[in-house]
Amino acid sequence: SQKIEQNSEALNIQEGKTATLTCNYTNYSPAYLQWYRQDPGRGPVFLLLIRENEKEKRKERLKVTFDTTLKQSLFHITASQPADSATYLCALDPTGGYNKLIFGAGTRLAVHP
Amino acid sequence: EADIYQTPRYLVIGTGKKITLECSQTMGHDKMYWYQQDPGMELHLIHYSYGVNSTEKGDLSSESTVSRIRTEHFPLTLESARPSHTSQYLCASSASTSGRVIGEQFFGPGTRLTVL
Numbered sequence: 001s002q003k004i005e006q007n008s009e010a011l012n013i014q015e016g017k018t019a020t021l022t023c024n025y026t027n028y029s030p031a032y033l034q035w036y037r038q039d040p041g042r043g044p045v046f047l048l049l050i051r052e053n054e055k056e057k058r059k060e061r062l063k064v065t066f067d068t069t070l071k072q073s074l075f076h077i078t079a080s081q082p083a084d085s086a087t088y089l090c091a092l093d094p095t096g097g098y099n100k101l102i103f104g105a106g107t108r109l110a111v112h113p
Numbered sequence: 114e115a116d117i118y119q120t121p122r123y124l125v126i127g128t129g130k131k132i133t134l135e136c137s138q139t140m141g142h143d144k145m146y147w148y149q150q151d152p153g154m155e156l157h158l159i160h161y162s163y164g165v166n167s168t169e170k171g172d173l174s175s176e177s178t179v180s181r182i183r184t185e186h187f188p189l190t191l192e193s194a195r196p197s198h199t200s201q202y203l204c205a206s207s208a209s210t211s212g213r214v215i216g217e218q219f220f221g222p223g224t225r226l227t228v229l
């Protein structure tokens with residue numbers, strides 16, 4: 001079956017370190033993949049989109065990679081801060097542009113001072 | 114801050130009641146979506162709309178219904194609420210044209226529904 005997997009265990013890191021979150025998918029060939037941030041009790045907020053022909057995308061302290069051979073995306077936050085603590089969701093569109101997203105369950109990140 | 118609104122934010126209601134969850138956006142987006150999310154779980158798409166008078170069911174079966182009479186408004190209705198409907202309901206919208214990142218979805222704050 002079609003599936004998106006993210007680490008279900010929380011990731012705990014020290015302030016200033018780089019956080020790396022993983023998103024693996026099976027049975028899809030998405031044209032692009034997205035990352036969102038979700039805080040408790042709130043809706044997700046869009047962070048980055050990476051297309052299948054892009055290996056890497058950066059935005060400020062965020063970096064996303066996309067390996068269509070491994071069917072994997074990595075999401076990095078450099079110089080992490082306690083304010084980065086949240087759940088990070090990976091999402092992809094299997095419909096080829098109709099934007100009907102399928103989401104992973106997310107990985108909770110906790111950045112400790 | 115996304116201009117997409119949901120009301121109510123919290124709703125506790127008895128079994129059998131009819132409820133309508135409101136969602137409005139002021140960005141002129143043609144695409145709108147309803148997702149259902151249980152704590153610690155994935156968002157599941159239950160309804161989507163590509164424009165006025167266009168609605169379709171999502172991948173997760175839902176007893177709710179939706180309507181899209183105006184571009185900015187996409188309400189979700191449950192005719193007879195049951196405890197199994199207890200969940201968080203998130204509304205989202207996205208644009209079709211460039212000028213924004215195509216594919217980026219803007220989410221409302223959600224409605225936390227509890228059916229007793």
